[in-house]
Amino acid sequence: MFTGPLQALVDELGRLPGIGPKSAQRIAFHLLKVAPEDAMRLAEAIVDVKERITLCPRCFNVAEGDLCAICSDDRRDGTMLCVVEDPRDIVAVEKTQEFRGRYHVLHGALNPLEGVGPDQLRVKELLGRLDDEAITEIILCTNPNLEGEATAMYLARLLKPLGLSVTRIASGLPVGGDLEYADELTLGRALEGRREVDA
Amino acid sequence: MFTGPLQALVDELGRLPGIGPKSAQRIAFHLLKVAPEDAMRLAEAIVDVKERITLCPRCFNVAEGDLCAICSDDRRDGTMLCVVEDPRDIVAVEKTQEFRGRYHVLHGALNPLEGVGPDQLRVKELLGRLDDEAITEIILCTNPNLEGEATAMYLARLLKPLGLSVTRIASGLPVGGDLEYADELTLGRALEGRREVDA
Numbered sequence: 001m002f003t004g005p006l007q008a009l010v011d012e013l014g015r016l017p018g019i020g021p022k023s024a025q026r027i028a029f030h031l032l033k034v035a036p037e038d039a040m041r042l043a044e045a046i047v048d049v050k051e052r053i054t055l056c057p058r059c060f061n062v063a064e065g066d067l068c069a070i071c072s073d074d075r076r077d078g079t080m081l082c083v084v085e086d087p088r089d090i091v092a093v094e095k096t097q098e099f100r101g102r103y104h105v106l107h108g109a110l111n112p113l114e115g116v117g118p119d120q121l122r123v124k125e126l127l128g129r130l131d132d133e134a135i136t137e138i139i140l141c142t143n144p145n146l147e148g149e150a151t152a153m154y155l156a157r158l159l160k161p162l163g164l165s166v167t168r169i170a171s172g173l174p175v176g177g178d179l180e181y182a183d184e185l186t187l188g189r190a191l192e193g194r195r196e197v198d199a
Numbered sequence: 200m201f202t203g204p205l206q207a208l209v210d211e212l213g214r215l216p217g218i219g220p221k222s223a224q225r226i227a228f229h230l231l232k233v234a235p236e237d238a239m240r241l242a243e244a245i246v247d248v249k250e251r252i253t254l255c256p257r258c259f260n261v262a263e264g265d266l267c268a269i270c271s272d273d274r275r276d277g278t279m280l281c282v283v284e285d286p287r288d289i290v291a292v293e294k295t296q297e298f299r300g301r302y303h304v305l306h307g308a309l310n311p312l313e314g315v316g317p318d319q320l321r322v323k324e325l326l327g328r329l330d331d332e333a334i335t336e337i338i339l340c341t342n343p344n345l346e347g348e349a350t351a352m353y354l355a356r357l358l359k360p361l362g363l364s365v366t367r368i369a370s371g372l373p374v375g376g377d378l379e380y381a382d383e384l385t386l387g388r389a390l391e392g393r394r395e396v397d398a
Contacts, residue, residue: 001290002261002290003252003261003262003263003267003268004251004263005244005247005248005251005252005263006248006252006261008244008247008248009244009245009247009248011244012240012241012244013241013244015237015241016226016229016230016241017225017226017229018222018225018226019226023217025287026216026217027215027216027217027218028248029285029286029287030215030216031215031245031248031249032248032249032252032261036249038214039245039246039248039249040245040246040249041211042211042212042214042215042245043242043243043245043246044242045204045207045208045210045211045212046208046230046238046239046241046242046245047238047239047242048204048207048208049204049205049207049208049227049230049231049238050230050231050235050238050239052203052204053202053204053205053231062201062202062205062231063202064202064203064204068202069202086228087228088224088228091200091201
């Protein structure tokens, strides 16, 4: 449709998640129009990420070089471990400022239909850490959906017999939410997870 | 939020049109995950576009090197000229297969509030082409919005006195549309532009 290199760029942009053909065209023409140094900064950022970002050999968070920023921070509580599906989930948990322990990234959730079993996740590495580190509590922080729940259940059965405290994050109504608009599953979980009021 | 190069990539992606912070994260993590050669292809496509794509010196369409593919195609009808706002509009017109003439890209539309006057568009170059080429009909194919209509009106006033046939694309109901859902302006234009039925 477009002349050589421009079409190549539209095609490459169209392969990115969430970018349709029209967005790809729009972005390609935007890049065509901006100052060369602005476009080059993007190209270099892509190259940089591929060359410099690695996975932390301990927790499998994104890292630059060896251990990730959290694993190499001595002030973190080494007895608590929060298990998440994705490195982005670490950012979400960190934002709460409620957790001072360390993390373990599974890089996915159990999904037998798509061929994702325990061997495709970083489960073996998680068990290895229990030998090496002084972990006493594990918080299962996978997504509250079918795959995430199945993964949490699987890990709980694996970890409980080892004498660890294994907890799951609470499901319930989001803060600022409205009972009227809550789906019945969430409201059911909120009732199930009710707690004594401190008064 | 993320480690150095990853945050830099998220920031650069977030500067692209239509990419919000969440999309930028999603794309950055996608690029982190794909094979290095796939990410490099995107980076190279960006560099390539900036280095190899130029504007056609005659019609200001995107081109590789000298004249664009349409200007250098001798089979095109040199007497008809379709004036558009943007190179992407050429693709839209070409897809109709209804036009075999050449194009002229204004690179924008009149918009006094944003400081876009005739001098900011390729109007002078359009007038120059009338001297050099055997153009007899000009189709004003700017967008049917406020700025596009103003630009078409301005060009019509400029070009009519030169003895050319100057036409404007029709406004009306889109094919497959529904009278009930048409806005009154479009329906008004459709009535205004009504044509004798061949029967």
